[in-house]
Amino acid sequence: MKKSQKVAFQGELGAFSQVAALQMAGSAMEPIPFQTFEEAFRSVVNGKTQAAAIPIENTLHGSVHENYDHLLKYGLEIHGETFVRIVHNLIAPPDVKLREISTVYSHPVALNQCRTFFEQNPQITKTPFYDTAGSVKMLMEKRLPASAAIASATAAEIYGAKILKRSIEDDRENFTRFFLLKKPAAGKRAAKLPAVQRWKTSIAFTIKNAPGGLFRSLSAFSLRDINLTKIESRPLRGKPWEYMFYLDFHGHLTDPVIGKAMGHLAELTDALHVFGSYPAAA
Amino acid sequence: MKKSQKVAFQGELGAFSQVAALQMAGSAMEPIPFQTFEEAFRSVVNGKTQAAAIPIENTLHGSVHENYDHLLKYGLEIHGETFVRIVHNLIAPPDVKLREISTVYSHPVALNQCRTFFEQNPQITKTPFYDTAGSVKMLMEKRLPASAAIASATAAEIYGAKILKRSIEDDRENFTRFFLLKKPAAGKRAAKLPAVQRWKTSIAFTIKNAPGGLFRSLSAFSLRDINLTKIESRPLRGKPWEYMFYLDFHGHLTDPVIGKAMGHLAELTDALHVFGSYPAAA
Numbered sequence: 001m002k003k004s005q006k007v008a009f010q011g012e013l014g015a016f017s018q019v020a021a022l023q024m025a026g027s028a029m030e031p032i033p034f035q036t037f038e039e040a041f042r043s044v045v046n047g048k049t050q051a052a053a054i055p056i057e058n059t060l061h062g063s064v065h066e067n068y069d070h071l072l073k074y075g076l077e078i079h080g081e082t083f084v085r086i087v088h089n090l091i092a093p094p095d096v097k098l099r100e101i102s103t104v105y106s107h108p109v110a111l112n113q114c115r116t117f118f119e120q121n122p123q124i125t126k127t128p129f130y131d132t133a134g135s136v137k138m139l140m141e142k143r144l145p146a147s148a149a150i151a152s153a154t155a156a157e158i159y160g161a162k163i164l165k166r167s168i169e170d171d172r173e174n175f176t177r178f179f180l181l182k183k184p185a186a187g188k189r190a191a192k193l194p195a196v197q198r199w200k201t202s203i204a205f206t207i208k209n210a211p212g213g214l215f216r217s218l219s220a221f222s223l224r225d226i227n228l229t230k231i232e233s234r235p236l237r238g239k240p241w242e243y244m245f246y247l248d249f250h251g252h253l254t255d256p257v258i259g260k261a262m263g264h265l266a267e268l269t270d271a272l273h274v275f276g277s278y279p280a281a282a
Numbered sequence: 283m284k285k286s287q288k289v290a291f292q293g294e295l296g297a298f299s300q301v302a303a304l305q306m307a308g309s310a311m312e313p314i315p316f317q318t319f320e321e322a323f324r325s326v327v328n329g330k331t332q333a334a335a336i337p338i339e340n341t342l343h344g345s346v347h348e349n350y351d352h353l354l355k356y357g358l359e360i361h362g363e364t365f366v367r368i369v370h371n372l373i374a375p376p377d378v379k380l381r382e383i384s385t386v387y388s389h390p391v392a393l394n395q396c397r398t399f400f401e402q403n404p405q406i407t408k409t410p411f412y413d414t415a416g417s418v419k420m421l422m423e424k425r426l427p428a429s430a431a432i433a434s435a436t437a438a439e440i441y442g443a444k445i446l447k448r449s450i451e452d453d454r455e456n457f458t459r460f461f462l463l464k465k466p467a468a469g470k471r472a473a474k475l476p477a478v479q480r481w482k483t484s485i486a487f488t489i490k491n492a493p494g495g496l497f498r499s500l501s502a503f504s505l506r507d508i509n510l511t512k513i514e515s516r517p518l519r520g521k522p523w524e525y526m527f528y529l530d531f532h533g534h535l536t537d538p539v540i541g542k543a544m545g546h547l548a549e550l551t552d553a554l555h556v557f558g559s560y561p562a563a564a
Contacts, residue, residue, distance in 0.1 A: 036394075036397075057344070058347075059347065060347050060348050061343065061344065061346065061347060061348070062339070062343070062344030062345035062346060062347050062514075063344035063345070064343065064344060065340075065341065065342050065343065065344050066342050066343070107390060107410075108389060108390065108410070108412055112318075115318075128389075128390070128410045128411055128412050129410055130390055130408075130410050131390075212503075212504035212507065214500065214504075214510060214513065215497070215500045215501065215503070215504035216504075218496065218497045218500065219497065221494075221497070222494035222496075222497035222498075225494065228496060228515070229515075229517075230515055231496065231513060231514070231515045231527075232344075232513070232514045232515065233510070233511075233512055233513045233514065235511075245513075
């Protein structure tokens, strides 16, 4: 039996990142919370954890550029992806009743994503707190009267609290995409890829400004009928007219066609970073 | 003399959006705060305000997809852009001294962006609050002892508070890009464009999935040497394999070359939305 894998994530136990870690690394993994994304990346580099579950984009808030920066800086490899629907639940200690609640604690972003609930319950005061899961932890420790928190169902479970009302978020189309990141396996390459429905590969590259530079770069894919699933440009600070591009596409780096596209792309770009190939989330 | 223009923004008076409004609409404008982005958009549609200053992307956090959604829904036109560097200042009522401070209030995102300051001042407790500028307003109203806030210099000025320490943010490369949005002027077109250094145009379009569909769409620009400054894809929820693309490029919609590119692009896309042409920020 393999020793249980430690998976780093940012936030308190019960954060949505822990839900993502569970989806990607399975229930045998041990979730290890860190205060910042950078600390989670470093823990993998230092070998304190074997993997990190890191949010990379959200359907309402866009890409998390900070985590692309850490990916480039720390050179971790993508081993998996998953999507977590952001479901906000009203959570309280087991003895607290819904009709008693007069104060609700959570992260301001979560409070603002449950506006309809607060409009329907004007007797309830919203109180900002650091973290969604952390607000459940605090209520279970302090047992404040007439108080509840907004967080994931996982947070309720971990801290032994009760869900008073499920799914009180305004927008059900709020999804976050996560990567499972690991240290690159030096020189090790599996003889045969596991059978998965579909592989995806993520890369980043820079091109010097020239009208049509991006167009030429994309020809490496379009000429080979490779399907792009994400493209995003980001201006490079301090380097006017230079851009970093993030690209995701279908296929594995060991596919001969993908290999040829990467060779072609390397001719057309200034710097090319390959983050890895991984099974596409369903 | 023109009557002073009302400019909507999200947040409390003194928010970074108000700084952006000032940069784009000048000091004669009257800033009107709203709780949500959507309320700010609606106020322009309803004629309660003449313009809105809306964040569209940030160098650390990426594009604000929510505001692209509102742009598409409410059909406002982009009239200007600006960049605001996110500078966090330690702010307190005038009689409070730096060495007395034991509690600092601000939005959790701002508190987390000043980690070095808190590491150097371990005697200070971080307390989450709804809004950066709102925390200054609260301190000036309640005069809590030994307390300070983290917010913009504009917030200190508006509420008559004092800056105890300037620029305590960890990352100086934290910029937010804002648009100035107005109702489209029905049928009205200026005979001659004002002379500006450079025009920029923002559009969005959808294409049905076909490997190379994006490549073909970009040919409308690359074949005419039009310079792209932003490209971003966003999967359309509930429509697998369909994407929305955001594109910014140099030039004005009334340029003959841009007009031809738009005609060409319309042939290659499913839906094409034009958000407007505006003077590029320096």
